[in-house]
Each structure stands twice: as structure tokens, then as C-alpha cells.
Amino acid sequence: SSMAVEDARFWEWAAQHNVPSLAFVDHWVNYWQRFSSDPVGQKRFDLMPEKIAVIDDVAAIQMQKAGCPPEKLLITGHPAFDNLWQIPSSMDWEMRATIMPQACDSLVLFVSEPFSQVYGTAAQTILGYTEKTVLELVIATLNRLGKELEKRFCLALKLHPSEDRNHLTGMLKQHRNQQWVVNTMVEGDRHRLIAASDMVVG
Numbered sequence: 001s002s003m004a005v006e007d008a009r010f011w012e013w014a015a016q017h018n019v020p021s022l023a024f025v026d027h028w029v030n031y032w033q034r035f036s037s038d039p040v041g042q043k044r045f046d047l048m049p050e051k052i053a054v055i056d057d058v059a060a061i062q063m064q065k066a067g068c069p070p071e072k073l074l075i076t077g078h079p080a081f082d083n084l085w086q087i088p089s090s091m092d093w094e095m096r097a098t099i100m101p102q103a104c105d106s107l108v109l110f111v112s113e114p115f116s117q118v119y120g121t122a123a124q125t126i127l128g129y130t131e132k133t134v135l136e137l138v139i140a141t142l143n144r145l146g147k148e149l150e151k152r153f154c155l156a157l158k159l160h161p162s163e164d165r166n167h168l169t170g171m172l173k174q175h176r177n178q179q180w181v182v183n184t185m186v187e188g189d190r191h192r193l194i195a196a197s198d199m200v201v202g
Helices: 004-016 057-065 079-086 093-099 115-127 131-149 169-174 190-196
Strands: 022-025 051-054 073-075 106-111 153-158 181-185 199-201
Touching (some): 051 057, 093 190, 106 190, 131 169, 153 190
Parallel strands (some): 022 051, 106 153, 106 199, 153 181
16 A cells, blocks of 8 residues: 555564565556655665565566565566456447447547545646546547547546546536537446447546
């Protein structure tokens, strides 16, 4: 988690009682922050379990670049990816028909992340973007591509489970009457939403 000092209490207890300990890093960000007592990074990876599981080679390399001892790392994959085989290889036309107007040529699924919720007003400063600025960029890009290709896009917004439904509705309303982009907010099975889409962005 982001509470490295609290997590370390578990690692310390496990070491004292000869219990194996393992942390799982489920994303490609905040590598040293999860295992360091110093929030500014002067002292890194001083709070660690016996082993650290990461998603893939990319995460393992970045962890090492951030200062993690390579012998601590195990590449395990991500449990959420185990269900990707459930996504049909063919288009989910039934789901697609419920989302996309007939006047559109392509369906783009935008998967939101609650950066503003996590970082507060500092999100733009810390990351250089927020979910709102990314969504605006996607809409602007689709409008430009639509004009160039003479294609109409349907942009379907899938909120993060922790996001309030009203969080981005104002922005969608502002961009509702675009010539080349129709937007809508969607819910439902994530695998079916992916299978109904031509592209997934976030």
C-alpha cells in the first residue's frame, strides 16, 4: 500500500516469528514509495518483506532501477489478467448495440482512474494530468481524427468503482454536441464492454 511504515509492522512481525512474507505490487507506479520510510526518497527500500511479487518484466526492471535488490523480486503476473481468456475473440455485437448509436463508425471505451480523488487538488502538479484532462485530450483527439477520416466515434466512459457517477458528467455534457464524437457513460460487465469496443483507452 502507500502506508509503508504501517505495512512494515507486518514484515517485522513475520521476520520475528519465522513466517514467510510477500508483498504484491499490482501496478506500474510508486515502486520505492511502497517500501520506504522516507517519503521524499532519500532512503529507499528500507521497509521490505521477504519477497516482492510484481506483474511483469517491466515492473521488475523499474523496481531495480528505483533501488530494489533484485533477489527480492518474483515475477508472478497479475491475477486480474487470468480472466482475460473469458473475453470472446469475436465482437460482442449485442453489448455494442446497447452502447453505440447506429450513426457511429467506431466505439472507444475510456476507462477512468480517480486521480483527483487520490491526489486531491495536487493531482495536476504531481502527475501532470488528471482524469479530466486526459478525457478532454481523448475527446479532442477523436474529433480531429473524425474530421480527418470522416468517421464518427462513440466514446463510452466507464468510471472507476470508487468514482461518483456525477464526477465527470458535467464534462460529458459540455462535449455532448460534437460533430465527430458522441459520448455516453456505461456500466456493465467489463469483459463484455471490452469485447464490444474497437479501442480501449485510459
